[in-house]
Amino acid sequence: xxxxxxxxxxxxxxxxxxxxxxxxxxxxxxxxxxxxxxxxxxxxxxxxxxxxxxxxxxxxxxxxxxxxxxxxxxxxxxxxxxxxxxxxxxxxxxxxxxxxxxxxxxxxxxxxxxxxxxxxxxxxxxxxxxxxxxxxxxxxxxxxxxxxxxxxxxxxxxxxxxxxxxxxxxxxxxxxxxxxxxxxxxxxxxxxxxxxxxxxxxxxxxxxxxxxxxxxxxxxxxxxxxxxxxxxxxxxxxxxxxxxxxxxxxxxxxxxxxxxxxxxxxxxxxxxxxxxxxxxxxxxxxxxxxxxxxxxxxxxxxxxxxxxxxxxxxxxxxxxxxxxxxxxxxxxxxxxxxxxxxxxxxxxxxxxxxxxxxxxxxxxxxxxxxxxxxxxxxxxxxxxxxxxxxxxxxxxxxx
Ligand SMILES: C[S@@+](CC[C@H](N)C(=O)[O-])C[C@H]1O[C@@H](n2cnc3c(N)ncnc32)[C@H](O)[C@@H]1O
Numbered sequence: 001x002x003x004x005x006x007x008x009x010x011x012x013x014x015x016x017x018x019x020x021x022x023x024x025x026x027x028x029x030x031x032x033x034x035x036x037x038x039x040x041x042x043x044x045x046x047x048x049x050x051x052x053x054x055x056x057x058x059x060x061x062x063x064x065x066x067x068x069x070x071x072x073x074x075x076x077x078x079x080x081x082x083x084x085x086x087x088x089x090x091x092x093x094x095x096x097x098x099x100x101x102x103x104x105x106x107x108x109x110x111x112x113x114x115x116x117x118x119x120x121x122x123x124x125x126x127x128x129x130x131x132x133x134x135x136x137x138x139x140x141x142x143x144x145x146x147x148x149x150x151x152x153x154x155x156x157x158x159x160x161x162x163x164x165x166x167x168x169x170x171x172x173x174x175x176x177x178x179x180x181x182x183x184x185x186x187x188x189x190x191x192x193x194x195x196x197x198x199x200x201x202x203x204x205x206x207x208x209x210x211x212x213x214x215x216x217x218x219x220x221x222x223x224x225x226x227x228x229x230x231x232x233x234x235x236x237x238x239x240x241x242x243x244x245x246x247x248x249x250x251x252x253x254x255x256x257x258x259x260x261x262x263x264x265x266x267x268x269x270x271x272x273x274x275x276x277x278x279x280x281x282x283x284x285x286x287x288x289x290x291x292x293x294x295x296x297x298x299x300x301x302x303x304x305x306x307x308x309x310x311x312x313x314x315x316x317x318x319x320x321x322x323x324x325x326x327x328x329x330x331x332x333x334x335x336x337x338x339x340x341x342x343x344x345x346x347x348x349x350x351x352x353x354x355x356x357x358x359x360x361x362x363x364x365x366x367x368x369x370x371x372x373x374x375x376x377x378x379x380x381x382x383x384x385x386x387x388x389x390x391x392x393x394x395x396x397x398x399x
Contacts, residue, residue, distance in 0.1 A: 002269060002330030007363065007397055010070050014039070014366060032352055036367035040066050048094050049240050050115045053184050055085035056203060056286045057277070059336060063368070063391055064088040064272040067334045068095050075248060076269035079326065081257035081319060086112030088272045089250060098248035100268060102260050105301050107287055109252045110294050111184070114177040116250050118243055124235050127174045128228045133157035140292075145210040146187055146195040148224035155194060155293070158182060158227060163295050181231045181238070183290045194230055196222035204289035256302075258318040260326065268326045274336035275319065276304050277347060278312055309350065317354040320396075324359050327398040333360070335394040348392040360396040367392050 014035050017024050024037040040062030047061035068078055068091055079100040080088035086108060089099030093116050101112060136157025144152055162179050165171040187195040187204050196219060198210060205213070213219075253262050257275070276283065283303045291298040306312040316335075323333055337347035348365050355362055368391040 002328060002332075004330060006071060007330075007332070011035075011363065013070060014364075020044075030349070032349070032362075033364045034367060035364050036369055038370065039366070039368045041370060047091075048244075049238055050094070050118070050244065051085075051087060051090060052238060053085050053111055053115070053180070054188075054200065055111070056283060057274070057281045057338075058085050058087055059274055059391065061087055061091050063336065063393075064091045064334075065095070067270060067272050067332070068092055068097060071332050072097055072270045077248075077251075077267055078270045078272065079260075079263070079268045079323075080273045081260060081271065081323070082273050082275050083108050083112065086115070089252075090115055090244070093244045093247040093250065096245045096247050099250040100252075100263065101250070102253045102255060102257060104254070104256060104303055105283065105287065105291075105298075106254045106296050107183075107291055107294060109254055110176070111180055113250070113252060114173055114180045115238070116244060116247075117173060118239060119174045119177050121232075121235060121239055123174045124177060125232055127178060128231060131158060131161050131178075133161070133227055136160065142207050143289075144222070145207055145214055146198060146222060146289075148196070148222045151194055151222070151225045151227060154227040155182075155186075159293055159295075166295070177235070178231060179294065181234050182227075183293055185230050185234055186289055186293060192230060192233060194225050194227060203286045206285075206288075258315070258322050260322060263326045265325055266328045268323075269328055269331045271323050271327065271331075271333040272336070273333070274338070275316065276306070277338050277340050278306050278309075278345070309345065312347075313350045313354050316351055317358070320355055320358050320360070324398060329398055331398045333394075333396040333398075334366075335396065337392050337394070339390055339392065348394050351394040355394070355396055359399050361399055363395040363397055365392060365394055 015024050015026065017037050017039060020038045020041050022038055024035050027034050040060065044062055051061045064087055072078060074096040075098065077098040077100050078088060078092035081102045083089060083101035083103045086101050089101035089112060093099040099116055133154040134157060136153045138153055138156050147155060162175055165175050185194050187193060187198040189197055189200060198205065251262065253260055284298045284301065288298055304315055306315060335351050337351060340347060352362060370390065
């Protein structure tokens, strides 16, 4: 049982929060207590570089950090049942908590696992030299819309070597690290990526769209990149602040958030999560190239996309029921939703309603008012008009 005083202390801290110069606004809407302020911000100390793996609709590490620091202690289990790139479990590990993560897409565990216990740069450099990437045979010539011919050959070489290591059971943490970095570097719009100029790294466009982009920009052939140096350089950057703290072994699973069967009852102290927001993001489409590289058949992954509000609310309720099973009494859920459809649908209220009749005390909706990032503006999300621009977090306590 977690100490109830901790909840009181937390809510008191939130109400009195002035770290970034503004005071918390409190109001009540339909009986729901709201608390809004800038609780975390881009001007805050940067998050650990190990977080710097792009993923569509990921949240900033400061978000789970805010709750982990205040609502858990060293060694406690911290779960995200929709972990994406694994921001919550990684932040938990960096704070000495037990990282626990789940996602329907096997890509998530592939992106997270090696960052929880990274190998050394020496090991990575040495392994990169050992892998015979130049022996690659191009099976997907259509991918040359993204990559130079030689680069494409090397990507195939690396991919088939990794898939063989996986199939034979000899894949180790160094291979997994290299796979994670390669996946992250596949497409992007700057020099440090394996592709030529494309859309942002977390949003691979289709081959047809890339072909059109190439015609528009008069690109006949994409530039060649050195696969080994691109991977090594990104590894240096990810590892520049060293490894996570010692933390209890991670529990990672792949499956539905509403049934994380490998997790025992009452094994989690805090859940920090954000589910898919209706049909706003096409996770399968955005990750198709990454999944190809990892040998994942994305058409077999049943990623939730909900057009209707009722179906979304049922999904949330089912997940909250599962969270009630795995949480310790007194444990908390911080359930984040973005602003969608120009603020006409208040997803946070749907989460609040979905928690009715379940064994939770509904504490508050906490809103982080944040400045928009450059990337978000650049890719067409206007502040206060569309897209997801504030973090709205429903805070629940397991009774
Ligand atoms: C908003 S993203 C989470 C991003 C995450 N907070 C991060 O920082 O990277 C939602 C995630 O839910 C996953 N997902 C969709 N349907 C799911 C389901 N039924 N069960 C588990 N995960 C699911 C998607 O694959 C996606 O990674």
